[in-house]
Amino acid sequence: MNLNRPLMPGFLKRAEHKLLLNNPLIWSTRVHLVLYYGILFNLLLAGICFLEPSDLRFRSKSMYWVSFVIIIAIIGLTVWLIYLLRFNVFKKYGNIKPLHGLVTFLFYFISAGMIVLSVFVYPIVECVRANRAFSDKELVGDINTINLSLAQLNRDSLNIRKYYYSDLEFVSSYWIDEHMRKKVLGSDEIRDEILRYTPTAAELADLEKEYYALRNKYAGADEFPYNNEVEMYAWDSPVERVRKRYKATKMIDNIGRITEKKYSFSGRELSWKIRAFYYFTLGITLLVFCFRQTTVRTFFLSLLSGVLLGILTVLIMAFGRAELSTVTGWMICYALVFFAGSLFTIRCNKRKALNGIFINLFVFIIPVFPLLVVSLIYELTKYNRYKYVGTGKSYMEEYFRYAEIGGPVLLLILLATFIHKIYRHWYSLPEN
Amino acid sequence: MHTRIAEIQSYLQHHDFSLAVRRILDASLDTADGTLLKEAIQVSQTYRQYKEGELPAAFFESANSLLSKINAVTERFAFQPARLVTASEIGKTYDSGYFSLEPISIQVNTGDILGVVGENGNGKTTLLRCMAGQLALSSGELDFPLLEHPDHYAIKHHVAFIPQRIPKWYGLLKDNLHFAAAIAGVTGEENTTMVDFMLERLDLTPYAHLTWNQISSGYRTRFEIARILLQKPRLLVLDEPLANLDINAQQSILTDLRFMAKSVHNPMGILLSSQQLHEVEKIADTVLLIKDGTCLFRTGEQEKTATAFVIELETTANRETLLQVLDGKGELQFNGGFYTITSSKLPAQEVLSTLVTGSIPITYFRDITHSTKRFL
Structure with a gap:
């Protein structure tokens, strides 16, 4: 293997070659390279941030740093995608195991997470410096x-x-x-x-x-x-x-x-930052995952459908003066329709873009599906709660938290059981 | 001594070294012995190193030593053909309705090569894509008896399709080959050995560390074949594989395909389309001529029904002289380049004899009585 990547140590070259020969799935995700270069970059960035001659008493420069690092992260993401898209075990009809979809998703999540993490390096360093000072x-x-x-x-x-x-x-x-x-x-x-x-x-x-x-x-x-x-x-x-x-x-x-x-990574601030990290990473991961499991045309049609559906829903809601409960109700209906459309793929004997779009949109909506359900329940029962049990805010907040955790858990379960199978079936169907 | 080994030794004696080395590689692969395979790769590498000059004695020693070892395990060469795919009355009509492939039945066994010939736009690629499971059938059905539970993914895993326009590869060519072998379950040291074997077998080793843009279209075809073969397909479908190859490469690839189809290690059926009628006819067990979406002619079955002898001739003599020599025993047609002589009385040998006797200067002669060429 002729590897001339910069700053690549011998052990990583050997690991890269071993992965290529023995585990093409991990090798093709390039997670090992993203982790190595990501850690290297984040350490370098952290070092520079530590040495930056800024006075902690004055206004934070994190906005500038975060904007700068976002540009670097986008470049990093692009480079990762360029390497990632070269090889695909699934699209080459290679040997895949039942947990292929789940494992692939997790590797994409780790890689995307490492890239997104770099955006938080400066605020973390600033927090550490403030606590030390x-x-x-x-x-x-x-x-x-x-x-x-x-x-x-x-x-x-x-x-x-x-x-x-x-x-x-x-x-x-x-x-x-x-x-x-x-x-x-x-x-x-x-x-x-x-x-x-x-x-x-x-x-x-x-x-x-x-x-x-x-x-x-x-x-x-x-x-x-x-x-x-x-x-x-x-x-x-x-x-x-x-x-x-x-x-x-x-x-x-x-x-x-x-x-x-000092407290930018404590209490509520921490939970919001974790959410920002998680949702950005999840969004990127889902996009990459869907792109890798479907045809290019179907992927972009799915994006277009999602956007159009969003616009249409907003317009209907705006003109109909709908409440939040109606919006969440509609979203739940969409999820059910996407699920039915995905399920119907099993009976198809031709690969149609429409089925692919249903599967992609279903995958996208699963992580927020429990949130939608809890939100709908909250909206429908809020008047009763005000009347009989006070605001009930903390009581419902707990359920929102469960729903937020339940979304990804549901996604992982479905990836291991349903989604992988449905993608496998749909992608390998003959075209018309 | 096993006939295969004797054959290889005969090649060596008559200085057909390139062929001998390729056959040594094939034979060592069929032994399913990694050590012998590595030795064969070594022999091939030595040959490649010295092929421009005089081969050293060490080459012959190692080749003969290896052949002796292979000869000791020739019981592994037993090849059992099996039914691979049966297409029953498969047809395809596109939604736009501009073209329709009429129902065709085909059976391919392991070791078979089935050639599909015909002019452009007559349905060759459609037939191949249907057979590869890429296009949904409008009628008929495909049966893969070797697959236990053939879902579409499993079928596509076992059926490899090489299109005429091969999609670009990214990264190093060798990495692509390692990847192809690994996703087919060939891992670890076996992966390295198999990739080295395939590079040597298709004479691609000097180009392994290059990228797609650095090689010619002919080599791209060969690399694609190497990649597909590393994935160990049961059925290999090639759409116009000879289109980008020079004449020597065409012969070489077709011969290699012939041997590879009957490989004991990974016996497979091959379905290929081409415009090179004669080349395909030389190696194919069956040739289908497709015209306007219909199977017009199939060698092996309809060829017995030929009612006249047909030859193709290139000569500097004019039509009058030819007609005079043939003396009414054959009809003559001229397409601007070749004459076609159709005779119900004279077989090809006698036509040739008559022409030679008549002092006709012949630069090219081919008996196409049993060839699909006579329908074109």
Whole structure:
């Protein structure tokens, strides 16, 4: 084998040759090459991102990096497809096992996932850098110190009194509390702390010094104020006035940015990012899978049919002023029609594009089918729930989660049992 | 000594080295012994290395040594023909209705070569595509008795179709061959050996590390045949395989196909279409002449019904001289290049004798009494 691929080590060349001779299915998917080059690229990218001289206190550059990496990922995807489309065990009527469809799909998913993953490298590195630079304890401690210092320094102007609520969160605890174990002090706790002890003038001077040290830490030594800090307005709240007087806005913004970076892969943010990764990867995988199992003409006709069906549905819904339940109902009907069309292929003795389109669209709709069903149930029962059991939101959210997991599980089961067989039958049928 | 081995030794003695090496490769494959096959590949490689000059003594030693080893296991050469595919009254009418293939019945056994000849646009490719399971039949049925549960995928796995316009290959040619063997279940070291064997057998080794764009159309056909053969098909369907080949390559490929069809290792039936009537007739067991979608003539059956002797002649003599020599014993037709002499009285040998006696200068002579050529 004459392999002159750049940066390809000896072990990979040997593995490549061994796969070609012994496992043409894996070899033809090129998953080994995508994994190797993908890991290599992602490590290189991570290294560059680590070395990038960006200040974590300032606005994130992830938008630029992500846009740049998306271009690279599209190029990578194209190169993968060029190599992938050269060899196809299925279309050459080679020996295939019953789990061929499932295994092929999984290899495509891994390959597409590796390419999509590169888009997340910069945000991950940024998150790691932010966590390394600012620990939870340090950040919470600093926020509490800032809030206490500013409250103590302005206790008279803020009119802090017992049993009297006033907003004392100069740096907000919103979003930070969600992720940190050690909590940021709330307004009541700050008030109690202020009322517990009255500092001397010397102590107040020390507090002021401490505040400015922290402000320099987060806002930089730059004394240039934000535009909105130049003038005081009559409608400014006491807390806002203190912020302006002590030029705290930039510091507060920067703390917010640090927090945003630190927790960009925690809690809800993480679940949304996982979803973005999963759905992008799934979409690419399904496209590649369908393309590899059907004729070129049928594949593009399927895409066209999907788009036209989408447009038609939206138009009907718009003109009919349909509710979401009607839309999901229609989508479920489509899924059932696609399933019936696919099933009918078994009885065909000629390869027709229409059957191929039904199979492709069925494969595309399966992963979201459980979601559609749950969504329809949710829409149909929401009024009853509001009436009798409150909003029932968390109760249904759980079902949505199950449906989201159930979709791919259903797809994998059908790939192993039904879809592979139906593609095998349809593709090998004689043409008219 | 087995007749096959004696035949190969005779080739070696008479310096037909190329043929001898190809037959050694075939014989070693039929032994189903990997070691012998590797030795045969080695013999072939040695021949290729020295074929332009004088072959070294080592070549003859290794060839003879190998032949002795093969001779010891010649009981493996037993070939049992089996019924491969039966097409009963298959017909095809396209939806557009512009062409219709009238019902034809064909049977192909392992080891058989069935040639389909005819002019362009008369239904050769349609018939071949029907037989390969690529086109849905309008009438009749195909039966593959060797396949236990013949679904369409299994049929297409066992029936290989090589179209006239071969689709482009991507990547290295050798990788394609390894892939073809691997998807047919030939894995590991056997895969390497079989690919090397096929490259040597079809004289493709020097081109194995090239790409599709770097080889001529003739070699593309040969590579495609190599690829298909590595997939071990039961029925090989070739549409105009000779179209891109030079005259020597045509002879060589047809002879190879003849031997490969009867291979003990992978006996197969071959169905091929061609415009090269004489070449196809030389190697085919049966030849079908298709005209306007109908089987006009089938060798082996209808040839006995020939009522006259027909010969094809190329000469510088004019029509009058020829008619004078034939003396009313034959009819003469001239197509601009050849004369066709049809005689119910004189067999071909006697026509030739008469022409020679009459001092007619003959540059080309062929007896086409039993050939499909007489219908064209």
